[in-house]
Amino acid sequence: MIYSLEINDVRKRYGDFEAVKGMSFRVRKGGCFGILGPNGAGKTSLLAMIEGLTSITSGSISVLGMDVATQIRKIQPRMGVQLQQNNYFRFLTVAQLLKFYQELRVAGNGKRNGKPVAWLLDRLGLSDKLNFKVEQLSGGQKQRLSIAVALLGDPDVIFLDEPTSALDPHSRLYTWEFIEQLKQDPDKTVVLTTHYMEEAERLCDEIMIMNDGKLIAQGSPSELVQSMQAHHSIQFRFAKGRFKLEFVKDMVGVIDLQWDDKTDCLRVQTREVADTLREILAVSENQSIDVINFDVNRPNLEDVFLSHTGKD
Ligand SMILES: Nc1ncnc2c1ncn2[C@@H]1O[C@H](COP(=O)(O)OP(=O)(O)O)[C@@H](O)[C@H]1O
Ligand SMILES: [Mg+2]
Known part of the structure; x- marks a missing residue:
């Protein structure tokens, strides 16, 4: 079995407060893995450790078989990260911003032939916004732009932190259909966090439910429902x-x-x-x-x- 992520007894402490309390799980290569939990469950803290954006208090994480603590420079070129909040340069146009991030990606990874920018924008419903400044975009358009940015450089593992929270139904549908298309490539793994059940049920092949920094259940949506013996x-x-x-x-x-x-x-x-x-x-x-x-x-x-x- 090939795993994209292996998380071993991972903890995250902020001062006296422990936000992630010893979690272990694995994510298979391919498909979409969902991290489901209410606000404050620790989803973003967990992702930030996996992405190498914050230190791991204890435990270990490997991404694509490489250790995050020691090999993050090798891992980062192969992952795409959408953060829950973004502060893009608001005076740049969408085209300029994408070019900027693409050049950073090329500087970091060398050239990789991923999805063309035009394809990304088309599928995310942003084709007609190329010459708009970032500050002229709506919240939903900015959120979709951040998904496009995450996909530059053809990453193998794509992290989306609440990609549809606060989106209107139209933007949400665009994003769902987009993620469904990403999933068609068996070499790519999408990891997303959400607190929308409908989203998890529709998009995710496997789900991990967390609450209060702990893993409380893991399985496919149907396995989880069956295990509950609900009627x-x-x-x-x-x-x-x-x-x-x-x-x-x-x-x-x-x-x-x-x-x-x-x-x-x-x-x-x-x-x-x-x-x-x-x-x-x-x-x-x-x-x-x-x-x-x-x-x-x-x-x-x-x-x-x-x-x-x-x-x-
Ligand atoms: N930088 C930080 N310093 C202190 N506490 C934090 C920090 N980031 C998150 N927390 C706390 O950790 C807990 C989990 O937060 P977070 O990982 O953002 O959860 P989620 O993404 O599931 O909403 C929350 O109680 C939050 O207040
Ligand atoms: Mg969060």
Whole structure:
């Protein structure tokens, strides 16, 4: 197995405060790895150590088989870094800024033929902004520009720190589709942090959930959901005043039933979603009770996240 990252019992202390409390995990080469956690979990601190931007208090990190503490100069040319916050030269145009970073990359790495700048800008929806000054871009455009900058020099490992936080839905979709295209290259590994479940579920092949500086779960989105043994829930709304709970006693697979006679809503947690649906619809048919609507909710990453990190 080839690993892009190997993290061994890593800690980060700021004075008396320990932000990363002994984490160990590995990231396989290729695909997208997500680091999921609430604000303050330590995601940025962890990334900064992996990127060689801050010292490692204890433990060790290797990127592409090289040790961050001793070989960072060899690693850096092969990684692309998008920081959570950027202060670009605001009087430069997008074209000038990209040229500037590209020249820095060439000075550092020599020439590598990655994605052309025009391709990056097109896919990030910035093609028509080449002659705009950085200060004339919206927040979402600046954030997408920082992804383009991270990809200059054809990096093998790409770190994106909350790439879509504070983006409008349009920018977010652009960014998601862009990351999906990056993932098609089996030699590139994308590592992103996020606190959006939907983003992690859509983009990531593997996810590590962290909270309070500690790793609390790791696996593919579906493995994480399964490991929680969460159940489907179905919600029905019936015609007013007709339904009674005794109609649906003793159904196979049902774990919990809640009936609210003010709203005529039935909420069912079940292991056998298809059977439960069939039985309840049969009851409503036999008793001639109209079903106004129903919803089926599959367990998702959000349930996993909340169960591990607490509802706060
Ligand atoms: N330079 C720093 N000095 C002191 N504390 C810090 C510093 N950077 C981060 N922290 C603290 O470490 C914790 C984790 O922060 P951070 O890594 O930014 O988390 P996240 O990216 O998950 O929101 C927070 O409590 C934060 O206040
Ligand atoms: Mg952060």
